[in-house]
Amino acid sequence: MKGTNLGEFEELVLLTIAALAAEAYSVAICDELERYTGRSAKLGVVHAVLNRLEEKGLAKSHLGDASATRGGKRKRFYEVTHAGKVALMRAKELREAIWRNIPGFNLEGSI
Amino acid sequence: MNKNPQPPQWATAFLRWYCRPRLLEDLEGDLYEYFIRNVRRKGLPYARLVYWLDVIKFLRPYTIRKIEPLTFLTQFMMIGSYFKTSRRNLVRNKLFSFINVVGLAVSMSVGLLVIAIVNDLLSYDDFHEKKDRIYRVITHHQNDGQTPMDLASTSVRTAQRLAGDVPGVENFTMLRNGFSGDAKVGQNTFPLEATWADQSFFKVFTFPLVAGDPATALQEPYSLVLTEKTARRLFGSTQVLGKTVRFDTLDYQITGVAKDIRHLSHIHFDALLSFASWDATIGKKQNELYNWDNVWSNYTYITLAKNGSTAGVQRALSRISAEENKALIHKKVTLSLQPLKDIALGRKLSNNMGPRMEPTTLWIVAGLAFVIILSACFNYTNLSVARSLRRSREVGVRKIIGARRSHVLGQFMTEAVLIAFLALVFSFGLFLVLRREFLALDPHIPEIFKLNLSVRSVLSFIALAIITGLVAGFLPAVFFSKINALSAMKDASGLRIFRHIGLRRVLIVAQYTLSLVFIATTLAGYSQYKGFLNFDLGFTTENILNIKLNGADAAALKKELSEIPEVSKVSQSSMVTSLGSMYGFDVKYRPNASTPGDSALVWVNTVDENYLPIHQHKLISGSNFTLRPEKGKESELIVNQQVLKRFNIAGRDPQKALGHVLKVDGQDLTIIGVMKDFHYGTVENKIEPVMFRYSKSEPWGYLNLKIASTDLAGTMTKIESAWKRFDKIHPLKANFYDDQIEDAYSRFSMMIKVIGFLAFLAICIASLGLFGMVVFTTETKLKEISIRKVLGASEPGLVYLLCRGFITLLAVAALIALPATYLLFDKVLLTGFAYHQPISIPEMLGGALIVMLLALIMIGSQTARAARSNPAKVLKSE
Numbered sequence: 001m002k003g004t005n006l007g008e009f010e011e012l013v014l015l016t017i018a019a020l021a022a023e024a025y026s027v028a029i030c031d032e033l034e035r036y037t038g039r040s041a042k043l044g045v046v047h048a049v050l051n052r053l054e055e056k057g058l059a060k061s062h063l064g065d066a067s068a069t070r071g072g073k074r075k076r077f078y079e080v081t082h083a084g085k086v087a088l089m090r091a092k093e094l095r096e097a098i099w100r101n102i103p104g105f106n107l108e109g110s111i
Numbered sequence: 112m113n114k115n116p117q118p119p120q121w122a123t124a125f126l127r128w129y130c131r132p133r134l135l136e137d138l139e140g141d142l143y144e145y146f147i148r149n150v151r152r153k154g155l156p157y158a159r160l161v162y163w164l165d166v167i168k169f170l171r172p173y174t175i176r177k178i179e180p181l182t183f184l185t186q187f188m189m190i191g192s193y194f195k196t197s198r199r200n201l202v203r204n205k206l207f208s209f210i211n212v213v214g215l216a217v218s219m220s221v222g223l224l225v226i227a228i229v230n231d232l233l234s235y236d237d238f239h240e241k242k243d244r245i246y247r248v249i250t251h252h253q254n255d256g257q258t259p260m261d262l263a264s265t266s267v268r269t270a271q272r273l274a275g276d277v278p279g280v281e282n283f284t285m286l287r288n289g290f291s292g293d294a295k296v297g298q299n300t301f302p303l304e305a306t307w308a309d310q311s312f313f314k315v316f317t318f319p320l321v322a323g324d325p326a327t328a329l330q331e332p333y334s335l336v337l338t339e340k341t342a343r344r345l346f347g348s349t350q351v352l353g354k355t356v357r358f359d360t361l362d363y364q365i366t367g368v369a370k371d372i373r374h375l376s377h378i379h380f381d382a383l384l385s386f387a388s389w390d391a392t393i394g395k396k397q398n399e400l401y402n403w404d405n406v407w408s409n410y411t412y413i414t415l416a417k418n419g420s421t422a423g424v425q426r427a428l429s430r431i432s433a434e435e436n437k438a439l440i441h442k443k444v445t446l447s448l449q450p451l452k453d454i455a456l457g458r459k460l461s462n463n464m465g466p467r468m469e470p471t472t473l474w475i476v477a478g479l480a481f482v483i484i485l486s487a488c489f490n491y492t493n494l495s496v497a498r499s500l501r502r503s504r505e506v507g508v509r510k511i512i513g514a515r516r517s518h519v520l521g522q523f524m525t526e527a528v529l530i531a532f533l534a535l536v537f538s539f540g541l542f543l544v545l546r547r548e549f550l551a552l553d554p555h556i557p558e559i560f561k562l563n564l565s566v567r568s569v570l571s572f573i574a575l576a577i578i579t580g581l582v583a584g585f586l587p588a589v590f591f592s593k594i595n596a597l598s599a600m601k602d603a604s605g606l607r608i609f610r611h612i613g614l615r616r617v618l619i620v621a622q623y624t625l626s627l628v629f630i631a632t633t634l635a636g637y638s639q640y641k642g643f644l645n646f647d648l649g650f651t652t653e654n655i656l657n658i659k660l661n662g663a664d665a666a667a668l669k670k671e672l673s674e675i676p677e678v679s680k681v682s683q684s685s686m687v688t689s690l691g692s693m694y695g696f697d698v699k700y701r702p703n704a705s706t707p708g709d710s711a712l713v714w715v716n717t718v719d720e721n722y723l724p725i726h727q728h729k730l731i732s733g734s735n736f737t738l739r740p741e742k743g744k745e746s747e748l749i750v751n752q753q754v755l756k757r758f759n760i761a762g763r764d765p766q767k768a769l770g771h772v773l774k775v776d777g778q779d780l781t782i783i784g785v786m787k788d789f790h791y792g793t794v795e796n797k798i799e800p801v802m803f804r805y806s807k808s809e810p811w812g813y814l815n816l817k818i819a820s821t822d823l824a825g826t827m828t829k830i831e832s833a834w835k836r837f838d839k840i841h842p843l844k845a846n847f848y849d850d851q852i853e854d855a856y857s858r859f860s861m862m863i864k865v866i867g868f869l870a871f872l873a874i875c876i877a878s879l880g881l882f883g884m885v886v887f888t889t890e891t892k893l894k895e896i897s898i899r900k901v902l903g904a905s906e907p908g909l910v911y912l913l914c915r916g917f918i919t920l921l922a923v924a925a926l927i928a929l930p931a932t933y934l935l936f937d938k939v940l941l942t943g944f945a946y947h948q949p950i951s952i953p954e955m956l957g958g959a960l961i962v963m964l965l966a967l968i969m970i971g972s973q974t975a976r977a978a979r980s981n982p983a984k985v986l987k988s989e
Contacts, residue, residue, distance in 0.1 A: 026141050043141060044168050051134075051173055063137065069147070073140030 006058075006087050012037070013049045014088055017059055017078045025064070025075040026050060050078060058084035118146045119159050122166040130169070131176050138169065186521045196505065197526040201533075206886060207498065208530075210879045211491050215534035215579060217872055218480075218487035220541035222575050224549060225480045227542075230568040231560045232468055235375045235455035239317045241414050244281070245451040246421065248273075248411040248428070249460060252404075255441040263460040265411050267394075268403045268435065269446060270309070273411070277427045279419030284311040285411045288464070290384055293840055295357040296345050300840045302661075303341070303358075306378075309386035315414050316378070322352045323367025334385040336367035341381045363388070374561050377454050377465030403435040404444050410464060413448075421448055466559040483872055486625060488583035489618040490880035491527065495587035497615070497887045499594075506591050507599030519592040527584020528577055535576040553861050619884065619917075620924045622877035623962070627928030628935075629870030630958040635936055635951055636863045642948035643856050644849075648689050649789025650726040652848035656816040657687050658834070659844040664808050668837040675829050677820035682721035685812040687848070688791050690855040698802070699774040700758040711757055713750075713775075714791050714799060717806040723749070723786070725817045732765040733784030736805045745805045748773060748780035752788050754800040773802075780804070790946075793855060797945040815848075874962055881917065882969050889913060889977035897982035906978045913974035914967075921966055925959050 006014065016032050017024040026047055033041040053059040064075040080088070123139065130138060142165055149158035201208040236242055248269055253259040270285040290305040312318075313325035320328065321339065328336050335356060342349045342365075345356065355362045363384065372379055394400055415424065428446040436443050449457065456468055506519055514522075550557045665683070673681050686694060693714050701708035720736045722728075736747050750773075752765070761767035765785040772779050791801045820826040827845075834843040846854075853860075889896075896909055904912075936950050 026137065027144050043145065044165070044171075047138070047141070047169070048171065048173065069144065070140035071143040073136050073143060075140060076137035 006091050009045075010049055010053060010058075011088070011091055013046060014053060014058060014080060014084055018080045018085075018088070022077070024078045029078070053084070054078075056083075057081060058087055116147070116150045116155050116158070118143060118162045122163045126166045126169070129176055130174050134174055138174070142166065142169075186518060189518065189522070190525060193522045193525045194529070196522070197529050200502070200526070201530070204498065207494050207883060210494065210883045211530055212534050212537065214487040214490045214876045214879050215484075215531055215583070216537035216541060218484040218876060219531075219534055219538040219575060219579060220545055221480045221869070221872065222484050222579075223538060223542040223572055224545050224562075225477050226571045226575060227546065227562040227564075227568055228560060229473065229477070230565060230571065231375060231562060232456045232473070233452075233567075234565070235465075236377055236451050237375065238373050239451065241315070241317070242451055244415040244417070245315060246413050246415060246424075246448040247451065247454060248413065248446050249449045250406045251443075251445045251447065252406055253443040253445075261458070261460050262406055262462050263449075263454075263464060264407055264409055264462040265446065266403055266406045266444070267401050267409050268405075269431075270409070270411050271401075272431045272435070273413065277424065279416050279423040279427070281414045281416040281419070282311050282314045283411060283413040284315040285309050285386065285409055286312065286378070287386070287389060287409050289408055292358040294345060296354075299345075301345055302841055303345075303382060305335075305382040305384050306380040307386045307389040308380075308383045312383065315412050318372065319370045320367045321349065321370055323365075325367070328367035329383060329385040330387070331364075331366070332385060332387040332391045333361060333363045334366040334388065335363040336369055336383040337365060338369050338371050338381055340371050342368055361392070379465065404439055404442060406444060407462065412451075424448060479869055482625060483869060483876065484579055485582070486622050486873060486876045486880075488579060489622055490876060490883065491530070491583035492586045493615050493618055493880060494883045494887065495523075495527075495584075496590055497884065499587070499590060502591065503594050503599040506594045507596045510594070510596035511600065516592045519594075520588045523588035523591050524581060524584045527588070528580030531576045531580030531583065534579075535572065539572070552864060553857060615884070616920055619877075619881060619920050620927070622873070622880055623921055623924035623966070624928045624931075626870065626873040626877045626962055627925055627959050628932050629866060629873045630962055631929060631932040631955040632935070633863060633867040633870045634954040634958040635932065636859070636866065636940075638951040638954050639941070639948055640856065640859045640863055643794055643859065644853060646790070646794055646946070649787055650728045652689075652726075652852060654818045655725065655848040656818055656830070656845050657848055657851065658814040658816065658830075660810055660812055660814065661838060661841045662810045663838060664810055665814060665837070666808065668833065669814065671833045671837065672814070672816060672830065675826070675833065677818055677822075677826040677829070678816050679819045680721055680725050680817040682725045682815045683719045683806070683809050683812060684722055684815055685715075685717035685806065685809045687813055687851060688716055688789075689793065690851055691793050693792055696776050698754075698800075700760065700771075701774075702760075708774075709758055711800065713754060713757075714801045715775075715804060716791070716801070717804045717809060717812070719805065719807060719809075722803070722815065725815055728789065729787040731785045731787055733769045733782070735784065737783070738805070739807060740805070742806060742808070746779070746781055747783045747805055748775070749784040749786055749803040750782055751786050751798075751801045753798055754802060755785065757800045775802070775804070794946040795944050874965070878965060878969060881966055882973070885913075885917065885970050885973045888916075889973055893977060893980065893985050896977055897980065897985040900978075900982045901986070906975070909978035910971065910974045913977065914970050917970050918967070921963055925963065929955060929959060 012033060013029060016029050016036070020028055020032055026043060029050070030041045030043055030046050033046065050059065050061075054061060058081060059078045060081050061076045061078045064077050066072050066074050126139060126142070127135060142162060145165070146158050146162045149161050236245075239245060247263065248265050250262040250265045250269075251259060252262055267285065267287075270283060273280060273283045285308070287307040290307060292303060292305075294301045294303040308329055310327070310330040312329055313320070320336070323336065328334060337345065337351065339349045342351045345351075346354065349368055351365050351368060354365050356365065357363070366385075367383075369383070399405060413424065415421065425448055428448070432445045436445075449460075454463075455466060456470060456473070459467070459469065509519060509522075546562050550560065550562065669681050669683075672678050686692060694716070695712045695714045697710055698713040699708050699710040720739070723730070723735050730749075731752070733749070736749070738745070738747055740746065750768075752763075754760070754773075755763045755765065755768050758773075760771050760782075768782055768785055771782050773782065774780075786803075788798045789801070790798060792799070816830070818826060830845065831843050834845075892913070896913075899909060899912075932955060933950060933952075941947050941950070
C-alpha cells in the first residue's frame with residue numbers, strides 16, 4: 001500500500017467531501033470545487049482522485065437511490081473515513097506549525 | 112429539441128464493455144448528468160461529442176475491467192458439459208439435428224471443393240527453388256490506331272538485350288514452343304512435340320535431371336533433353352544418355368533425361384531442344400524472327416538477384432524498350448515483369464502458356480459456394496431460434512447457478528462449431544465423391560487440377576468448419592444469452608419466440624429466391640445450350656466425319672476411303688468451320704480501275720469441289736468450282752452474301768456480282784459463286800464476310816467424309832485400317848462434325864452442369880429448412896389446432912390456416928426470383944451472343960413450379976398430419 005500522504009488536490013477533494021456532508025457525490029464535488037477555486041474541475045480528474053482516496057482508505061463510498069435525472073443510475077456518495085479525518089487534521093496541523101514559525105509574516109506591506 | 116435527449120448508444124455500449132462493473136453504474140450516471148447539462152447549454156450535437164470524448168477519456172488503467180482468468184477457465188472447464196448437453200440435444204431432436212448436419216455437410220462439401228481448387232491454383236509452380244525470385248517478361252504491343260495487346264510471350268531480341276549487363280538480374284532463360292516433328296529412333300518413327308530452351312533453363316527453373324549435366328545439357332546445337340516418359344516411349348528405357356534421335360536429316364544427341372514434370376506446373380514439355388539448334392535451323396533461315404517486334408512465340412524468364420529489386424529491372428526493361436522502339440514505325444513494344452506465382456491465377460494475356468484462371472471467375476465460384484453455405488447457416492439459425500422455447504429452461508438454470516452471459520454465448524457457439532465439425536466429417540466424404548465428378552466433368556479439368564489434399568487445404572477445411580459454425584451459431588447464441596433467467600424459469604411461454612418471425616420469414620424468402628434463380632437459370636440455360644447445338648448454321652453437319660491430316664498429300668487415302676461403300680463422298684478443307692477457329696486474309700476490291708479500292712479482312716476456308724455439296728451450302732447464284740488448278744494458280748472464288756454487302760459489289764445483286772474480281776493475298780480471284788450466309792464462327796459472333804478458295808490438296812487440313820451407314824463401328828474400323836495403311840506414324844484423329852460442335856460449346860454444358868448442381872443443393876437446403884420450420888410451427892400450434900377442432904373447424908380449413916403463411920412466402924420468393932432471372936439472361940448473360948434462342952419462359956416457370964410443388968407437398972403433408980391429430984389426446988395433458 002502506498003503511504004497515506006495527502007496530495008494537495010487530494011486534500012481539497014477530501015475537504016470538499018467533508019464540507020458537502022451527505023450530498024458528496026462526484027458531480028456535486030466537481031461543482032463545489034469549481035465554486036471554491038474558481039477553476040474548472042474536470043470529472044475525469046476528480047473521479048480518479050476519489051478512486052485513489054478510497055483505495056488509500058481515506059474515503060468510503062456507497063450507492064444511493066436511483067433518480068430519474070441520471071437516467072435511472074444511482075449516485076455514489078462519498079464520506080470521509082476516520083483515517084481520512086486523521087490525515088486532514090495532520091495536514092492542517094502541519095501547516096499551522098509551519099505558519100507559527102514564520103516571524104512577522106504579513107501581507108500588508110507588499111500590497 | 113428532442114424532449115428526451117439520449118447520449119450516443121455506441122459510446123454507452125463501449126463504456127459498458129470496458130468499465131469495471133463496480134465503477135460502471137455511477138460513472139454512467141455522472142456522464143449522463145453532464146450530458147444533460149451540455150444539452151441544455153450548448154445543444155445536442157455538442158453534448159453528444161463531449162459524451163464520446165468523456166467515454167474515451169475515462170479509458171484509464173483503473174477503470175478498465177480486469178481480464179478475468181476465471182471466466183476463461185470456467186469456459187474451458189465447462190466445455191465437457193457443453194459437449195454433453197450438445198450431444199443430448201442432438202440425440203433428442205433427431206429431425207432438427209439431421210436437417211442441420213445434412214444441410215451444413217452438403218453445403219460445406221462445395222466449399223471444400225472450392226478450397227481445393229484455390230489451393231491447387233496457389234500451388235502452381237511451387238516446386239521451383241527460386242519461385243519467389245522468378246519473373247516472366249511480358250509484352251505490351253501497341254500498333255497505332257489499334258487496340259493494344261498484352262502478351263505472355265516476348266521477342267528473342269529481349270533475351271539478347273538481357274544478356275548485356277542488366278543490374279539485378281541473376282539469370283535469364285528463354286524458351287520457344289512449337290517444335291513438331293517425326294523422331295526416328297532406329298527403325299521406328301514417333302511424332303514428337305518439343306520446346307526449345309537455352310542453356311540457363313535449368314538454372315532458372317527446378318526441373319531435376321536424372322541423367323546429364325544441367326549446366327551444359329542445352330548448350331550445344333542439336334542437343335536434346337527428354338523427360339523419362341518420352342524416353343520410355345521412344346527407347347523403352349531411361350538409360351538413353353548419348354544416344355541420338357533423328358529428325359528429318361538432322362541427328363540430335365540426348366544430353367539429359369529430366370524427371371517427369373510435376374502436374375502443377377505452367378510449363379510442360381515432352382522434350383527440350385537446345386536453343387542453339389533453333390538458331391542453327393529455323394533462325395538462320397528467317398532473320399526477321401530476331402526482330403524486336405517479333406513477340407509471338409518466345410518466352411523469357413528471369414531470376415532476380417538476391418539483392419535485386421523489380422523496380423530496378425523494370426527501369427532497365429523500360430530503357431531497353433525505349434531504345435529499341437526508336438527503330439519501329441507506328442508501333443510500340445514495351446516490356447514488364449510478371450511474378451511466377453501470378454501466372455496461374457492472374458490477368459489475361461495472349462499466347463499464355465499453361466492453365467490460367469481469371470480471379471473474377473474464382474470469386475464468382477467462391478461467392479456461389481459462400482451463398483450455399485450461408486443458406487445452410489440460415490437453416491441452423493432459423494431452427495435454433497425457433498426451438499428456443501425448449502432450451503430456455505436449460506439456459507435459465509445455467510444462469511441461476513451462476514453462468515454469465517459470456518458463458519451461455521460460449522456454450523451455444525461451441526455447440527454450433529461442434530455440429531459444423533460433425534458436418535465436416537460427412538462433407539469430406541461428399542467432397543471425395545464431388546471431386547471425382549468434377550474431374551470427370553470435362554477432359555481438360557484433370558489436366559489443370561489435381562485437387563490432392565495438402566496441409567494447407569486440410570487446415571483450410573478445418574477453418575471453414577469453424578467459421579461456418581461461428582456464423583451459424585452467432586445469432587442463436589446471442590439470442591439465448593439474452594434470456595432472462597427468472598422469466599425463463601417462471602413461465603417459458605412468456606418468451607416471445609415469435610418475435611424474430613420477421614427475420615425468419617426473410618431468411619426463408621431469401622433461400623427460396625436463391626433456389627428458384629438457380630433452377631430457372633439451369634433450365635433456361637439448358638434450352639439455350641440445346642439451341643446452340645441445333646442451331647441452323649446454314650449448312651449441314653449431319654453424318655460428316657472430319658479426319659485431321661498430318662502434312663502428307665492425302666490423294667491415296669482419299670481414293671481408298673471413297674472405295675469404302677459406307678463413305679458416300681469425300682472432300683477436303685483447310686479447316687473445320689463453326690468451331691471457333693478463324694483464318695482470314697486482307698481482301699481488296701476495286702470496282703473499276705479509276706477508284707482506289709477498298710480492303711477488308713475476309714475469313715477464309717480453302718476447300719475442294721466436293722466440299723459444298725457434302726455440307727449442302729446453298730448457292731444463290733453461280734456455280735461450284737469448275738477448274739482444277741494446281742496450288743497457287745487458282746482463279747476462282749466463292750463468297751457469301753456478307754462479302755457483297757461489305758464491298759457493295761454490283762449493288763449487292765448476287766447474279767450481277769459474278770465475274771467481279773477480288774485481290775486476295777496478291778492474287779486476282781474471280782467470283783464464280785455466291786452462297787447463302789452461314790456461321791463461320793460460333794453463334795456468339797455475327798455473320799461476317801467469308802470466302803471459299805479452291806485447293807486440290809490440303810496436307811495440313813481435313814478430309815470430310817459423308818457417311819451413310821447403319822453400322823458405325825464397322826465403318827470406323829474400315830476407315831481406321833485405311834488410315835493405318837496410309838500413315839503408320841500418327842494415330843487416326845477423326846471426329847463427327849456434330850460431336851465437334853458439341854465440344855466447341857462444352858464450356859456451356861459444363862457451366863450448366865455446375866449451376867444445375869448448385870440449384871439441386873440450394874433446393875435441398877431450402878427444402879430442409881422449410882420442412883423444419885413447418886414441423887416446428889405445427890408442433891407449437893398443436894394445442895391451438897386441437898381447440899379449433901373441438902370448436903368445429905374443418906380439416907381443410909385448418910390445413911389452409913397453417914399453410915397460408917408459408918405459401919405467401921413462396922409466392923414472394925417466386926415473384927422476386929423469376930423476373931430477376933429473366934433480367935439476368937436478358938441483360939447480362941445473353942448480351943454476349945449475337946444469335947440465341949428466345950428466353951424460354953415456360954421452362955423457367957416449369958422449374959419454379961417443380962420447386963413450389965415440392966414445398967407444397969412438404970407443407971401439406973405436415974399440416975394435414977397436424978390437422979388430423981386427435982384433439983382429445985393433445986388436450987388431455989393440460
